[in-house]
Each structure stands twice: as C-alpha cells, then as structure tokens.
Amino acid sequence: MDPNSVLLSPQSRTFSCLTEPSMEGGRSPAPPELARDSLFSWSQLPSSGLADPDWFWDEHIQAKRARVETIVQGMCLSPSPLGSGSARSRNSPCCPEKAQKRKRKQSLPMQQGPQKPSPARDQGNRKGLGTPYMREQLHLLKQQLRHLQEHVLQAAEPRGPAQGPGDSDKGKGPLRVKQRSGGGSSPWTVDSALHQGSNRDLSRVDRHRMSEAPGFLPSGADLREILREELTRAMSQTVDSVLQKVLLEPPGHLVQAGRSFQGLAPEDRSEPSPSEGGAYKEPHSLAILPRRAQPQTGVPMGHLSLAKPLDSPRYPDSPRMIPKSYQDLPTNCPLAVPSCIPENQILSQLLGHGSNGHWSDSPLQDSASPSHPSSESVLRPWGAIRLRRPSTLSQQQYSGPFTAAHLVKMEQVGLQAVTEALPFSSAHIQEGLNPGHLKKAKLMFFFTRYPSSNLLKVYFPDVQFNRCITSQMIKWFSNFREFYYIQMEKFARQAISEGVTNPKMLVVLRDSELFRALNTHYNKGNDFQVPDCFLEIASLTLQEFFRAVSAGKDSDPSWKKPIYKIISKLDSDIPEIFKSSSYPQELFQVKNPQVDCMLDHVMLPPAISNRPPSQ
C-alpha cells in the first residue's frame, strides 16, 4: 500500500504545502518523510512563497485574516439573504453552463412582467417594509465587524509587515478559507463562511494545525474566542432586531413579500445544489429506476427539474404543490397562486417539518417525517423528488447571512421570514406521480405502447391529472418506447450481422436475451408475468426492424416511422385490475420494505398472469 494514500486525507492536505519550501527554496533537501509528502502536495499547491521558516506563523495569521475577511465579505453580502453572485459563483464555479441553461428555461414561460432577477431587487421590493431600518442595522454591523477585524489583525500581527487587508492579500484570504473548506466538510461553510458553522470548520482546522504546532495554541484560541463571541453577539443583535422589525409588519406584509419574492423565486429555485441530485435520486433508484447516472440532475427534476418547472407552463410541480382547490387555475400562473395560500398553512407546514425536515438534505427525511401518514409515506419517494426543491432553496438562502443558531432562532420566532422565501410548501402537494405509478406504467407498457391521455386517466384514478402530470406520464411512455425501439433495432442488427435472412426466424421468447433486456427494464425484479401478447408485439417489432434494416431503409432519416406506425396500432387491452388505484401502491408498498418474497402473490394476480394474448 502506498503510504501516500494515507497522507491524502483532508487533514494531511492542510499541511501539504509544508514541504514545498524545502524543495523550492534551494535549501537542504527535505527529510525523507516530508519529501514523500511533497510528492502529492506539489501539484496541489504549485505556487509558493512560503519557504520562510515563519510560514507557520504567517499561515496562522493569514488564516485568521482570511476568516475575518470572509466574514466581513459575507456581511457585505448579507443585505441579500440569498447571497449574491460572487459568493454563489464561488460556491459553484463548475456549472456556469447549467446556470445558463436554467436561465434560458426560466426566460421562456415567465409572463409576469418585468423580471426581477437579482435578489437585491427583492430587497427593493420590500422597501417601506423596514428596509431603511435593516440597512441601518446592517451598516452598523458592518462597521462593527470592520473594527473588530482591525483589532484582531493588529493583535494577530504585532511583528509582521502587516499586509493590509485590502492589499494583495485580499483575494488570498477567501481563497484560503475556501481551500480549507473544500477539503473539509459542510457545504454550508464554503462561501458564506460567516456563521458559526464555518467558524467551527475553521476551528477544527486550526485545532489540527495547533496540535502540530502547539506554540500557537494560546493566542489562536483566544483570538478565535474573542472573534467568535463578538461576531455572535453582534450578529445576534442585528438579526434579532431585523427580524423583530420584519415580524412586526402588518399581516399583509407576508403576502406582499411573498409576491415580491415570487418574481425572483424561479432563479433562486433553479439553483441546483450538489446535494439536490443525491437526495433526489436515492429513493428513486432504490425503488424502480434501473439507474440514475446523473448525480446533480434531477431533478430533479429534476432534476433540477426544479429550475424550469416553476416558471414553465409544463412545470409539473407547481400544480401539485398547491391545494387542490387551486389546481384548476391556469397552470401558467403558478406563481400567482401561493399568495392565495393561507399564511398559517404555510407556516404550520414549515413548523411542522422543523429544522430536521426540510432544512435537511437527507433523502430519507420525508419518509421519516411524522407529519405524513402512512399512505403518504409510501408516496414519499415522489415527495422527496419534488419537495427537495423548496428545501434546497431554503438552505441556500439562509446558509449565507445567518448562522445555524439563528436559523433555529428564526424558527422559534415564528418563521415568517422563512415563509417569505418559500412561495410553495410541501403541504400543498396533493397528488403526484410516485414510483408506484411509474411501476404501474411500465407494466402497462406490456399492453399498450401508445396510451392516450384519456386511457391514462382511466388507469390512474388516484392521480390528480393536470397538464403537467399528463405530460409527465406521456413522457414516461415515450421513454419506454425509446428504450423498446432501441433494443429492437439493436437486436435486429445483431441478427443481421449473425447471418439471419428470414425475419420469421426472429421470435422473442421468454428465454431470449432481448426479452431479458426488456423485462429488466419494464419489470425489474421479474415480479410480473409478461403477457404473451407483448412477446408477439416484440417479435413483430423485431421483424419489422429486421426487414427495414435488411432492405437498407435505415439510410432514410425517417425509416423508423413506418415501424412506429405499425406498432402504434397493436396496443392491447389493459387488464381491469390496472384500473385499481391501490394496485400499484400495493406493489410498491410491498416492494419498499424489501420483502420481495411476498411479491409473488401480490403482484401476480390471476387476471394478469393468465391473461391470454389479446391479439
């Protein structure tokens, strides 16, 4: 085993630059163990002027300065609770493309007049609702912090040639913080770096460093303590006063603020969070989906589905996130709806979920939520997909200017401020498509490849159909077909390459490889007996592809169209049992607890397994 691998731990990385000087400064070669360490650290930190033996001290001071600077920087951003571009972009420098994409998505369907793209505009919207007061407070706080910073820096650099905070070091500070945070832990701490979370994060690093260099312990701890206390106190005061001011606004304020927020909600909502994809995919992949390659997607809706959906007329979420009574409203005005929702409803929902519910990113949070009764819990996989967006949103929005402690405080105070930022609430999701529905749809594909939306409505009586749900389900079948046809073409070409000449020789049997592929896709777990009629259709499809490819028709860009047309006319009747709304949920409920041994008698009703081919 390579000893270096041990050294590649985050902590070790923190010290990786230690060895650089010895290689760079033309001094005596580093001790063997350090030289070995530098083998990897070299590439990680190519730049270095740290050959000075005082580097440790400088590093320490710079770390302090970086922290203070970052805090102050964060405070400067704090008037916008959403965090502004610089902080955010630092946070996700890797996805400008995605951001652009989202922007495009959002720009399409919005019809709410002039957009208010930046969070700062939101502040503007709240003018007259305490903004001057808040600004004053924040300004005050900023000044306090600056003073604090000066004191700290003076105390910390009694001997060094003080590099002013505004000099070349300016960019260095946050960078260092970022590096450490990156090697560290919480996503909360990376950019905002001004709440206790980051403080703790840094403190951890500092502690570690101190353990390596005990000499710094006293002053470092003292400074940290002082700084933390001061910051905590100052921020606590300011936040309290600001919140009080905000919360004392007349009731109309909430709705009004909510409206103003809606204008910019899409952009913020569209911000993907690295954790978003993770939380989204887990329940899904565990349940039915064969795979989910994209870590960040989603989304969600995805992946990130969150992004567009909210503004788009096709957005599948918005109608589901509002009460049934609102679902009949035109779907292209989802943003107008939430303001109609009783405030206490939103509030109670938020309170009900608490900080360990939607504030958390755990994919399991939803199913564990006590506020959802049994049957709802089964539907949670869907909820986890859709609901995570508000969750992520809230997290992003409040991870910046407020500490975790303040988040709790806000909840205690009443959460109205949070409510402003959450135009949608999970409480208003009435019906949606869950993995059980997906499973059912897949099984239905054995009977029908081209179901009409009306047919779907008949067979999914428990689904509150609207345009978005319908499109989603139609899309499912479209995806099913895609996979189906791809397999057909693949195996048809394979047969041709193997020298088959007579299409009649191509028959899909239950032990064939093609069947296995299809069955795995639509009937994962093999808990449903594929009807014979599907085998016939599959055989026919395979033969059609075989004929077309054999005849060289595949040179025509639209050579598949005739095949599609043929297949589209071969849909079978779907067994009556599929009309039962409980049918898919039974399947899923049983499957979820991973009691697959029970599946047989649950999932193989005679009506299906013995169903004669309909064609």
Add this chain to the structure above:
DNA sequence: TGACTTCCTG
C-alpha cells in the same frame, strides 16, 4: 395553437 411524438442529451 396545443397535443403528441421522436430524437438528443444529461
């Protein structure tokens, strides 16, 4: 114009 579909991409 809206509903559907395929194709492509992530």
Add this chain to the structure above:
DNA sequence: CAGGAAGTCA
C-alpha cells in the same frame, strides 16, 4: 427518467 428542441397533425 427528465428537459428540451424540432417536427407533425388536427
């Protein structure tokens, strides 16, 4: 599987 573009069709 979802999002989106582009095409078809009534």
